Amino acid sequence: MSLEAAAFWGLALVLLASGLAVVLSKNLFHSVLYLALALVATAGLFLLLQAEFLAAVQILLYAGGVITIVVFAIVVTERLVGERLVQTNRGIVNGGLVSLAVLIAIIIFVTRATLPQTPPPPPADLTQAIGRDLLTRFVLPFELLAVLFLAALLGALFFARKEE
């Protein structure tokens, strides 16, 4: 087994195990820590695909930013307000069915897709290529996303303001 394959299986194992731990752990705070681990492992997968830029952004935004905010939300609601948050439920059958459906869909997609046997060589400067594409080819979805985030931000402000 090549070093790359070994790294892939190692990362896959960590990713699956931590992903399962996120949903199975009874302690909400532990779930978040496992989620952080899963996000870092995802960044590792990006690194294996030679997408260093994506890996760094993944860590910066998800493992650094999103996790911090989630943790903050938990602490404010659970420890300081004193309300115990329950994060497991009994809907294991429904959950299993949905997961199975998603799995089947992914398998169908992967088997139907015609993937090249050898990966195409990545562009010389991936960061530059991403930047250029975002502002030319994909400028419309990019701007739409920005509008979406703005809407989310305004929504959050609306909920957070004091009742008058």
Place this chain on the structure above:
Amino acid sequence: MMRDVLAAFVLLNVVVLIVTYLTYVERKFAARMQSRIGPYRVGRPHGWLQPIADAIKLLIKEDIVPALADRPVYNLAPIVFLLPSLLIFATIPFAPGLGLADLNIGILFFLAVSSLEIVGLFMGGWGSNNKYALLSAMRAVNQIISYEVPFVVTALIPVLLAGSLKLSTIVQAQEGLWFVAYPVIGQLAFVAFIVATIASENRVPFDILEAESELVAGFRVEYSGMKFALIQLAEYTHMFGVSCLGALLFLGGWLGPGLPGWAWFLLKALFIFLLVTWVRWSFVRIRVDQILGLSWKVLLPATLVLLMATGFWVALGGGHVA
């Protein structure tokens, strides 16, 4: 492969050694500022063995775990806290060709990895099961979310000027003129960088999460022995890392006449470290709401305007884009 492992081993040890002595530098510097002598007794001359003695003392101290602590989280926290601080040195070029990995996305790697530090900090605050530790960790999250944004934006200004995310290219772009010497943009960006650095290192006047008069010692209050030492080491290592980043981004890294490149680089990093230390020992702590207000109402808009201005300037041909 073997060579890389060896190089990493040497680098880690050098960094830890430097950081150990930075604590000594800070104590001496602060002492002089207050007309004291500072550590003097351990080792002649001038107590130079003090940091070693401190490390040995902490190593042989009893390791106490609070009865109600969340054990795995509590025990892992110092490691998770230290790891990012050490990892950031992987991408720092100390001199031309002297560095572990001069990544194409060097600065992004630095920012991404150091943003993981907060996870370790929070694990410590939560795992201790102590109200002071938890309050401190919450304040830390508040502050770090607020100051990470202006910090990243100021770090982007040299990136724009140099037209690259690679740290060694950013240094090379300063061959003619250091970025800190660029008219107006350079100085303002440097000041914003220093303010954001002080805040992200949680030092006075932004040390609300340590605030010894309110929170005892903040999130590390329950830690003792080697775990406490690891947390201290992590903080100083990160401080040193950010000083190195500042030297690379604004002060021209290894560039300078006479001395070898790495010496210039370390001197510049030391300069930034002392600048931050100077502020730390001169000011008083400010309130939480003032800290957050300063970030969102002053620093962030100011740095965004600065970034826009830099962008216009570069677009008009002022930068170093090839």
